[in-house]
Amino acid sequence: xxxxxxxxxxxxxxxxxxxxxxxxxxxxxxxxxxxxxxxxxxxxxxxxxxxxxxxxxxxxxxxxxxxxxxxxxxxxxxxxxxxxxxxxxxxxxxxxxxxxxxxxxxxxxxxxx
Amino acid sequence: xxxxxxxxxxxxxxxxxxxxxxxxxxxxxxxxxxxxxxxxxxxxxxxxxxxxxxxxxxxxxxxxxxxxxxxxxxxxxxxxxxxxxxxxxxxxxxxxxxxxxxxxxxxxxxxxxx
Numbered sequence: 001x002x003x004x005x006x007x008x009x010x011x012x013x014x015x016x017x018x019x020x021x022x023x024x025x026x027x028x029x030x031x032x033x034x035x036x037x038x039x040x041x042x043x044x045x046x047x048x049x050x051x052x053x054x055x056x057x058x059x060x061x062x063x064x065x066x067x068x069x070x071x072x073x074x075x076x077x078x079x080x081x082x083x084x085x086x087x088x089x090x091x092x093x094x095x096x097x098x099x100x101x102x103x104x105x106x107x108x109x110x111x112x113x
Numbered sequence: 114x115x116x117x118x119x120x121x122x123x124x125x126x127x128x129x130x131x132x133x134x135x136x137x138x139x140x141x142x143x144x145x146x147x148x149x150x151x152x153x154x155x156x157x158x159x160x161x162x163x164x165x166x167x168x169x170x171x172x173x174x175x176x177x178x179x180x181x182x183x184x185x186x187x188x189x190x191x192x193x194x195x196x197x198x199x200x201x202x203x204x205x206x207x208x209x210x211x212x213x214x215x216x217x218x219x220x221x222x223x224x225x226x227x
Contacts, residue, residue, distance in 0.1 A: 034215075043115070043203045043218025044156070087156075103148075103156040 004088045009108040018075045020107050022088030025069050033064060033071045036087045038106070044087060048073070075109075083111045116140040117219035119204050125225045128194060134222050136187040136204030145187040146216065147179060148203040156203065162187060163209070194226045 005023040012018045024033070032051050036044035048055055050062040050071070061074040075082060085106040117138045126132050138145065147159040161168040162181040176198075178190040187204055201221045207214040 041201065041221065041223065043117075043205065043221055044216075045115070045218065046215040049215070102158070105155050 003102075004090060004104045006086075006088050006104060006107045008105065009110070011110050011112060012078055013112050014079055015077050018078050018082075018109060018111075020073045020075075020086055020088075020109065021070055022073070023070045024088070024090045027068050027090050031068075031090045033062065033068075034089045034091070035060070035062065035073050036089065036103075038085045038087065044103075047086075078109075078111045080111050080113065082109065084109060115217045115219065117204060117206055117217050119202075119219035119222050121222060122220065123223045123225075125227065126191070126194065127227050128196070130194075131190070131192040133191065134189040134202055134204075134224075136189075136219055138185055138187075138204075138206040138217070138219075140206060140208075140217060142206040142217075143184055143209045144207045144214075145181060145184070146205040146207075147187065147189050148205065148218075149200050150203060150221075151197075151200040160189075191224075194224075196226050199224055199226045 003026060010020060032049055034049040035047040037047050038044040048057055048060050048062045050064055052064050052068060055062045063072040073086060085108050087103050087106040089103060091102065120135045124132060144163045146161050148156045149159055150156045159173050160179040165181050165184060176193050180188040180190060189202065201223055203221045204219040205216040207216045
């Protein structure tokens, strides 16, 4: 599975747009990029997933350049409740097995009033 | 509410105790997972079950023993644990093994080993 690198922490203010970038230089052709959000003492929650270009849902946008060696999670107009750890994962389905995700250290986003 | 429940939510046990963690998913998924999250460490995948077939992480000590009696239930049996096993244990499920399948996590069991 491709290794990912993210900033350890980021601070932002309410109402701002937050962009968290993840590097995955060794991403394989079949790998998808997935982002999860985790609040303290809770399980991670799926945010968004993409393969290339741009994906948008009601929560976030995901920008993936043509070389796919990085990706950027964009959270529009964050609020205090968006304070959480955000994980970037890349992974493929190993042949004959269930999907195995490798979580890195994630990015602790703190939204300030 | 993700459709994945875990019991108990909190557990304190001595090193000589035997206990079990339970996970149940109400999503009709075919794959289930156990993760361990220690303080200030990334989530570690412990075990994977897909269609009731186990894919095991070789680095998991034998004092952790998973059981998957059917596709909706997953257990983690614990015996003679060590204090360093204290952590948040998370269960997850996914529809299957497709690349785009999302994993849905339960709330976790906070385990403290004395």
